[in-house]
Every structure is written in C-alpha cells, then in structure tokens.
Amino acid sequence: MAPITDHDVDHLDAHQDGVAYRAAIVGTGFMGRVHARAVHVAGGRVAGVVGSNVERAKDSLADMYADQVFGSLEEALDSRDVDVVHVCTPNHLHEPVALAAVAAGKHVVCEKPLSTSAASAAAMTTAAEEAGSLGVVPFVYRFHPMVREARAKVRGGEIGRVFLAHGSYLQDWMLRPDDDNWRVDPDLGGPTRAFGDIGSHWCDLMEFVTGERIASLSAQSSRVNERRGAQAPREVTTEDMVIVQFATESGSVGTVVISQVSAGRKNRLLLEVSGSQGSFCFDQENPEVLWWGGRDRSSMLVRDGETLSPDAARYVRVPAGHPQGYQDCFDALVADTRAAIGGQMPDGLPTFADGLRSAQVADAVVTSARERTWVEVGP
Amino acid sequence: MAPITDHDVDHLDAHQDGVAYRAAIVGTGFMGRVHARAVHVAGGRVAGVVGSNVERAKDSLADMYADQVFGSLEEALDSRDVDVVHVCTPNHLHEPVALAAVAAGKHVVCEKPLSTSAASAAAMTTAAEEAGSLGVVPFVYRFHPMVREARAKVRGGEIGRVFLAHGSYLQDWMLRPDDDNWRVDPDLGGPTRAFGDIGSHWCDLMEFVTGERIASLSAQSSRVNERRGAQAPREVTTEDMVIVQFATESGSVGTVVISQVSAGRKNRLLLEVSGSQGSFCFDQENPEVLWWGGRDRSSMLVRDGETLSPDAARYVRVPAGHPQGYQDCFDALVADTRAAIGGQMPDGLPTFADGLRSAQVADAVVTSARERTWVEVGP
Amino acid sequence: MAPITDHDVDHLDAHQDGVAYRAAIVGTGFMGRVHARAVHVAGGRVAGVVGSNVERAKDSLADMYADQVFGSLEEALDSRDVDVVHVCTPNHLHEPVALAAVAAGKHVVCEKPLSTSAASAAAMTTAAEEAGSLGVVPFVYRFHPMVREARAKVRGGEIGRVFLAHGSYLQDWMLRPDDDNWRVDPDLGGPTRAFGDIGSHWCDLMEFVTGERIASLSAQSSRVNERRGAQAPREVTTEDMVIVQFATESGSVGTVVISQVSAGRKNRLLLEVSGSQGSFCFDQENPEVLWWGGRDRSSMLVRDGETLSPDAARYVRVPAGHPQGYQDCFDALVADTRAAIGGQMPDGLPTFADGLRSAQVADAVVTSARERTWVEVGP
C-alpha cells in the first residue's frame, strides 16, 4: 500500500480531546450497531444500550461496544454517564424518546425520518432548541467526500446557475408480497413509507448540495402489493413508489423517482444537477467518483485528497483508489456531532431543523399525491 | 475478425427483390443524408432530391447517392420514377409536403414530429390511410436490437407486471444563449421544442417497449435562455426543458426529464422499467447492452445473435462485440419500410398512427404545463 | 434528432467523382458481405463476386449488392470492369489470389493476416509495389475516430514520452471442444491462429497509435482444447491463447493477452498506453469514448466532432451521442482506399507493408513461444 504512508491525507480527528461523548443507544437492531461502531470509531464510548427486550439486548453488547444494558429508557436518561442519546427505534417512538432525552438534558442523534408528521418534528425541534440540546438527524449521504465536492462546486459558481435536478432512489427489498417490515404499518412507520424512508434522503441531499429549496411539488404514489405478509397477509396502506416533480424557490425544476420495489436496484440513489456552466451526477453506490460534465468535457472526478476542495478533502480518510464506504460516512457524522457538542459547528451537520424540513416536504408529498394537485411546501 | 465468417448471423435482407424503392428526398441537410444512405444500403435508389436551394442541392448529390436534383417538389411528385417521398424538412412543412405526396400516390417517410399539432397529424394519418399510402415516422431507436430484446421480454412475461417506467433524454446543444436553430421559432418548429423534438422519442420508445399507454400526465416546462441568437438576440417562447410525470391506462406510473441544456449530455436517452419479475435499463448511447435486473441478479445482456430472442436477432448485423450504431438503425428502418411496401408488415414499424399518438401526448404536455394540472391524453 | 440537421459535421465524401471503384469480391462469407456493403456505401460498385461454389454465390448476390457471379477467379481478373479485388478467402488463399490480382493489374484489398508467413507476405508486398498496385489490409480498428484521437494526442506530445502499452484481445467463440473452424487447421489458417487472427490487430493498433515499434518480444502460447470438432474430433496444433510481452525500439515496454477462449468476452480489444504526461485507454467494444488520464484527471473524451482533433473529426459521421460502429469503420476504410486509388494518400490507410510488418511480429511470436526466449522482431 505504497502511497498511504507518504501522503499527507487530511483526515478527521479520531477524537476531540476533552469533549465527552458517552452515548446511550436506544435500539439494538442493525442501525443501532452502525451507530455504535461510529461512536466507537469517533473515540466516544457506548455507555449503554436500551432494547425492547433486555435479554436480547444483552446478546448485542459485544457488537455494540457497550458497557451495559440499561434496564429502561428512564435508567439511561437518569444516568450521569450519558451525554448523547442515539434513537434507533421504529419511527413512531422517535418523538417520545427524543423529547424525553431532551428533557433530561441530553443531546440527541435521531434516525430519519425525524418523526411521522411535520407537526411532531416541529415540536421536537423546538424542544431541543429550547433545552439547548444538539439534535442531529443522520442524513449520512452528506458525508461522502464527493457530495461535498459537488456542493463546493455549486457554491463556488463552477456549475453556474442551477436549473435542473433529477434522479432516483431505488431499492428492491419490498418487491414481493411476502416482504414485510414494521415500516409497512402506518402506526409504526408513519403515513408515508417509501418517501419517508428514502425519498427524504434524496430531497435532503438535493437541497444540501444545490442550495435550492423545493417550493412546490406534484406527486403521485403507487402500491404494487396491496397485501403483504408471509402468513395471513394483511392490507397495506403505505406506498411502494412515489414520483415527485418540483419547482424550487429560485425557479429550478426537477423530478425524482422513489421505489422500494425495483428489482435489481439495491440502494441506487442518483442525483444529477445541471446548471449554466456544468453538470454533475452522483451515484451513492459508486461514491468514489463524481461525473462532471460540460459542453466540452465528460470527466470523472476522483476522491483524491490531493485534488479536492478543502470542504471535501476534510472527509478523505484514505488515499484515492482505496474505497471509502457507508460506514465511513457514519463515522464522520458522529465525529462532527462530537465536534458540535464541543462547540464547533461543522458545516453540513444535519440537524433537527433539517429533519423538520424533510417532514414538511413529506407532508406536501402526501397531500399532493392524495389530491393530485400541485402543493406548496409549507413551514 | 475471426468469428464473423463462421457464425450464422440472421441479418436483414439487403434488398427485397421486386419491390421498387425509388425515393425522392425532400431536404438535403444532415437528416436528408442519413435517409439517403439508408435508402442506398437498403438496396433502394435515390431517384432525386428536392432542396430549398437548387444550387446547394446539386452540391449534395454525391453525399446523397442521388441521380438528380428535382427542380421542385411538384416535379418530384410528378415523376413516375418515385415510389416513396422522404420528408426531411423543418417541421412546419411536414404536413403540406406529406399531404401532397400522398395525393400524388406516393408512400411517405416523414421525420418526427409528424406535425406541429395533433389535429394536423390526424389529418395526415387519415389522408395516407385513405390513399392507401404507407406512412412511416422514423422513431429509429425502436431498431436497436436490445430495444427489441426488452420488448420481447415484456411480451414474454419475463418482467411480470410492469408498474414503473422512468428515464431521461438529455442533450446540451442548446445550452448557451447563442445556440440557435430553426426549432426555436414556433412558426417553424411548433409550440413545443424540447418535448416535440426528443421527448416524443422517449414516449414512443417507452410505449413501444412496455405496451403501456400514457393515460394522464402532469408536466412542467422551463426555459433557461429567454433570448437566443448570436447577433440581435430575439425572445424565445419554446421550452428548453420539460418534466413529465404520468400514469398509464393499466395503472403504471412514471416520469421523464427532457432537456436540451444539460451540459455534457449529448444524446442521453435512458429508459428504465420495473416490473414484478424484473427490471431493465436501456441507454441509447451504449446500445449494445441491456441491463437486466432481478432480486438476485444484475446482468448485462449483450447484443449477441446467438442468445437473443428472434425479434431482436432479426436486427443483428454483425457478431457480438462489433458495435452497431445509429446508422444501422436507420438502415433497418428503411429496409422494413421497403418490406412493408412489398406487402409484409414488419412488427414495430413506426407509422403515421404512431406519429399521431406522439402528437397527442405532446398536446397534453403543452396543456398540462400551461395549466399546471393533470391532463388526460386524448385521441 | 434535433442537432443533426444543424451541426456542420465533417464527414467523408461518400464518393470520389471520377475515381472508378468497381470491385470483385472473392469470398461470399460474412467478411465478403461486410466488404460489399462498404464498397456500396463508399459509392463503388460490386462488379461481381467469386465464390468457391457458384450456386451458393448466386444466392448471395442481393446481400452483396453484386451485378453478377464470376464463373472463376480468372474471369474476374480478365474483366475490364474490375478495378479492385477484395480477398475474403481463408488465409492460405490470400497469397495466390492477391498475386494473381496484382499480376492482372488490379488493386487489392486483402483480409488479414496478409499471409501465413512473413516470407509470403514480403513477396506479396514486393509484387504489389512493382506492379504499381495499391495493396490494403483491413486493420479496421484504425478507423474508429477515438483511435485517431489517441494517435493525434501522441503525435501532438500531449501524452509525453510513451513508456508503457498493454492490453488484451479476448473472445470466447472457440471456448468449447466442439467449436470448430477452418482457422484451426494450420494448412488453411497458418501456423498461428489466435495471434494471427486477432493478436495481429492489437499489435497493429498499438504501433499505429503510439508510433512505437516492437523490437523484441517474449511469448508463450497455450491450448485449451487439444482436440476439436463435433463429430470425430481431431488433434489441434494451433494455439487458443498467446501472451506476448515486448520492448520497443525506443525502450517502452508492454504486454498483451490474446485469447479465443475467454468466456463472456466477445471482442474485447483493450489498449492502454501510459506516458510522462498522460495515459489513455481504448476499448473497441465501447469505441465512442477514450479514457484520458492524468495525475489530476480521469476524463472520458467523447466522439464529438466539435471537440476532436481534425485527424479524428474526419471520421465522424454523426453527432456525439449517436453511436458509430464497426461497419462505419469498414465504410471509412474503403472510402480511403478509393481516395488512395484516386491519387491521394490518406493518413493511416493500412497497406501491404503493414500486413508484412504484422507477419514479421507473428513469426517472432511463434519462434519465441517455441524456444521460450526473447526474440528480435526482424525484417
């Protein structure tokens, strides 16, 4: 691995001396484990975990780098050894857990969607603000270096006036009638499934990168499987696919296709943006490069610490050609969260305000799809 | 080129014995030359050309494999040596030239869009039908073998129930304010520029491949350059971009982005379709492969005469790995047109009825974009 | 197809007024048909064909755009209506047919490998030279515009000092023991099969593009199937794979892998070249782009008549994004051959001298593989 020893790669500090980051992680499923590893890599400590089932939670201790299992959420919130609460539960519990954590004076990292309605997300945002707690929502795709490079290009004027943004977020894990999940149930997952779960990521990423804000939209949603479940299939009310077209406050236009039923697409988040001076395309499944187009060029910008803008180079951990991945994004998000707790405010850290914004867009999507009209995205 | 001699590649007959194909080509620009070459390769004869300027037309004789320049359209139509008229003029002349040709008893191949309104396209379609003339519209992307393979898969049930179709058609040749063209002028090009010119291709291809028919749509159009022209820029009323989302008669949903101002995209027609058993994606700029996805697979189907369905293999001219291209599609279109004149009706030959269908979709797009509502696509 | 009518694409003249190009095509297999179409497209005439079987040859008349079947080679050579003889026979007949054609005062286009030994190829080259006949060998990959672009970059110094060239030419049509062909028989195909048939293409292309000349080489060949044939398999003596590493006269180094038995590779000719200022990579199966690398860049150069060098733009027939293919190369080769007969000498037309060079490299490969030593490539 020749070049590694010798290049001066700008990298994130593995820890922030003097900034305590003792986390309680609520939820021991896969997302919980991803959060735990990120806390551990960021130099924090997983003070304990909270699970719906104490015995099962104990089995996860090793995977979660955790010191203990808390007997209850209250026990975790009462603990003086907890600085931050990571909420990795089903969606309907985001609000009560986060509000309780904020009330207990903890910082909160809450999985997306922040909540199942814009009203609820607004309440959470206000509560955190008033309590002086940091509230973070893991829109982790913001932490791909090439996403930051695209953003830097927009900000630096290299793309000119942005007038078009489009793309997709396609998965296939809900293709079949017997594919099932708590998200299918609106009482647990909220009224929008596909958009809430992954459409929210795309819209956040688009607005984050381009600086454009969706002002109005026209959506339609669709369901492939009217009943789901291996045994005793039950009726489904949440959508499998959503199509949204939109106009932004500045007059740009765009569209995105969201699907959890597109066979062969695993996690295909594509974002393509066109402006008066250039275009780019980012593919989350191939995040080491950014297509960068112009009238006379078709380039692949490479995640190379030696050529990127400082904003992007900050998230480069290994030299070009040594792929970074999904967990690296999460690690960087927690490192930035820790820095924010320490008083810095790293550019681009997704907060509850971003989660609220996302909930407002989701509300507009649901309304538009129901009424088949253009809808303003409201505060 | 080892394998070529030895494989039995099904190929199109270079000519149809006994089927006269003597063409008059109206318009000597680039499209005229593409038509001329296709006539020549298909074993037809370019009996003569008609140009707006007789002297300039004479200069094109060699490029157009033409025997002569006709002094006027009338002269061409009067000629007993002309069986087919190829209309390669600006859009506003399609109707009068085609109607005159039909009235003279000729067959017609008329560039797309067939006409600048659905009403006019309907009149042309009826006239051809009543005269017993064959009317063909060169939706040439239908002639890529991998497009036929996708169609065969849909028809054969391999993709299951189709529920999603999306994609784009992106170009950049109109990006800059000084990029200009007769299409910009609605009197010559019609009321819709980007959609009429390239959006029509995408919609035809989608409907052709999937068998789905767009029932209703919601569109928005946008203009990047309000004025165009190198000297004395003039105001522009036609659109640079269109976004269309739609629902089909069977309940499938979809969206497409059309743009002539996306820097770095030259002719990027992408069509992705998802169904209950599989998905495919076709990229016109890379037409030798078809992505073929399933829950457990991500395959690149190769244009290989030995593995394709008969409907696709019919358009294979050279062995796998020896790229076919744009002109090969045009050559195949004219070969099939000749066969149709000879009394066969090759599957998939795009006729005036398809051009009319396309004009109806275009009308709905214009209406929807103007009124910001969902619009039914009407006959 | 909006942009086509409006761009001024430099294109090859479809014909050369006053330059007669009446061809006799010897061999009516697939290569014969590819030659015939190219003659037709180039504005020449297929005066007649010669086949091993007169009846079968008659069936090919339509496909070959041919006026007649000659009763024999002699009849074709005696004809005053034949200017050029295209030799599309098995390899062992290249020499006698070409020598007879030259003796009859005809120009010759002879399929590669020019002959089955360097001595024989030298004799053919001398004969054509002394007779004043043009001798052309269809190393057609030279006619991809992006190959010309790579060559222009080398010549213009954009790549700096060339020091490395490597790649492959992989096919799979001879993978199985029952895959058979006249090329397997050394009496018909010559002593080297894989290298003679496709390795020769790669070496020609590398030398053509880089200007480097292979000075010495070390090769090994290998056979996967010791016996071939569906019925009564017989012993095989020709190779299925060859690996060649080499040094050039200027001190560059390189290697190439040649295989006719690599499952899933259809016609994968890859050429990658590195120099002190940049690198490029060309993939024959994806010929519309050229990868162009530098310390700070990874670009895809697009076949766009508006941005290419004049040497490359000369072979652009259609605008960027409308794929050109294999047949377009052949059409251009014949057009350039016609121009050469007319007294021009288009840069890059592959002649008998290039075929001889190729035979010399092939001889060195055979010797090196047999003796397992480095061998000088000799004249």
Next chain:
Amino acid sequence: MAPITDHDVDHLDAHQDGVAYRAAIVGTGFMGRVHARAVHVAGGRVAGVVGSNVERAKDSLADMYADQVFGSLEEALDSRDVDVVHVCTPNHLHEPVALAAVAAGKHVVCEKPLSTSAASAAAMTTAAEEAGSLGVVPFVYRFHPMVREARAKVRGGEIGRVFLAHGSYLQDWMLRPDDDNWRVDPDLGGPTRAFGDIGSHWCDLMEFVTGERIASLSAQSSRVNERRGAQAPREVTTEDMVIVQFATESGSVGTVVISQVSAGRKNRLLLEVSGSQGSFCFDQENPEVLWWGGRDRSSMLVRDGETLSPDAARYVRVPAGHPQGYQDCFDALVADTRAAIGGQMPDGLPTFADGLRSAQVADAVVTSARERTWVEVGP
C-alpha cells in the same frame, strides 16, 4: 436506511470474548493509523505505539486510539500488556522488529513485503513457527467479499479448469521526477520497488483466488525516472514498472503489468481469470461487484449478503448498495487475526508463509528481469 434493520446480515463478531488483543503498533505513519483503527474496531486495545520520534508519536496518540507512547521497541516488547506487535515501519526494519517481537513471545502482524529478500522472509517465518507465534501479513485485498466469492466459485468448480489469469496493478504517485519516498532507496525498501510494493499484492491475490501457483516466469522491469528528488536529485536503481508473464504448476498462463507511473490510475488492481466454464474480473477500485462472464452471460455479481456464498457473506457488514471499503478489509483482517489467536484458524488469513511465498516470487522476478530469461520460482 430502511433495509438495514430488517435483514439478517451475517457479520463478523466485533470482538471475541476472552481473546486478549492488546497491540503495540510500531510506526505511526498512515499505515500505523489504519492498523490502529482496525484494532480498535475489532474490539482490541492499542496498548501503545512506538515511533522513530517520541514527540511526534505523542501527537498521534489520539489518531491511534493509543494508551501511551512506548519509549522504545524494547519497552513495548517487555510489556506484559502487549499481545501482538504490528510492524508498520519501512521495509528494512521488518525483519529485526518482527524477530525481536517473536523472541519476546508476541504475535506479529507485519506489513508487506514481509522482508526484502526470500532468505530473510524464510528466517522470519521459521522463527515465528518455532516460537509458536502467529505471523500475519496484511494482504488485505483478500478481505473484499467479492474476492472471497470469486474464490468460492473457483473452489466450487463453477469456473471449471482455470487456464488464464491476467491483470494489472497501476498507480501514478511516482510519475514525476520529484516524486520521492523511502521506498526508492533499496537500502530501506529492498531491491524491488514496484513489484515488492504492489506486484506482491497482485500475485498473492491471484494465487489466493485461483489456487494456481506460479511455477516459472519471464519478467522485465523499467525505470521512467533515472533520477528522483525535488532538491539534489539522486540516481535511482529501483524499478517504476514491471511486466511479468508466468506459467503455473498446473499449466495455466498469465501476465500482469505493475506500474507506479501510470497517470490517472490511482490504485487500479485488476484481476481477470478465465476457465473452461466461466470467467470473472475483479477491480479493487470498484470492489462491490464481480464481473462474471460465460458464453451466454455477462453478469455483475453484487455484494449482497442474501445471494453470496457463505465464505463471502462472512465479510458482509452492511446490506447491498451500501458500499464497503478499504478500511472494512483491514478491520476484517484484524478480527480474523484475533480469532486465530483465540485458536480458530479462519480460512484465508494471510500468514508469514504467504509473505515468504511472495518474497520468493519477487526474487524470481528480479532474477528474470536481470537475466532476460524464464526463471523457476523456487522455495
């Protein structure tokens, strides 16, 4: 990130209860930091670091998750709190550090190349064996799930008889005359630079995946920059490029191109293997997919825990479509090392025996390049 919570992804145990893994890391450069993070993620502890400069080492403590800086190697080796020594120094120190660690009863993870000669590597291997110490060499590319999938396919017979292996390992960080590094100096890096540093990776990977062993080889090496250094350039004796062709014990053939001067190639390790039933191609820069070719197929196998073989699925940490990267490989290597210390022997853990094998191949490459002959690879 919908699917994550719900899929049962087989993942590596984050730690092995009861298996102590307290590491001393010798060398605080970038590789040292990569090792440290992997120890931390694997649930081990970085008991301390040893640096050539104690002050600078102190600055790295946070990045290295380390408890302390040892004042010297001896101090680290004397410590009862150290179970494993990670050797991340320049090459010439590998042998003395590793031998001292083994003598002190420690396990050793030693960066590649294991040593600068086969004799020295043999001594280290013997010493570790006799001491009962585990010796590991981080050929980390073995830990990409798709590499394991390829290996499983070979072992399962899906590829049939392997007869061809080829590829490249290309970088550009040494392209310019002022690019410099301790590896350039043979006293520090050893007699072979490009091959020792990255060629060793390719050969290990090829042998690991295919089970083939290189029996004999013919190599040439080349130098682009005869002098290096920004100030006071000095003469260089180590190579910038190596080309190796080889035959294996079973009769397969192959070739590989190694270069540190190929502009635009950052870490391009490609391995393509062909057999009688199929082919695959792995690209380290795009490690989430494996090309899988057959006469009738061209598939991209996706790193999807639900479809991979158990041997590959073992290294899946996140669902398909969420990229894994370079650090994930290193984390898995240390996790497997810890398991091996605990008495398991995970398949595919690269040991000193593999490092020795690699040194033997390197010796043969140096000899062959010097003598321009085929050389047997010896023990």
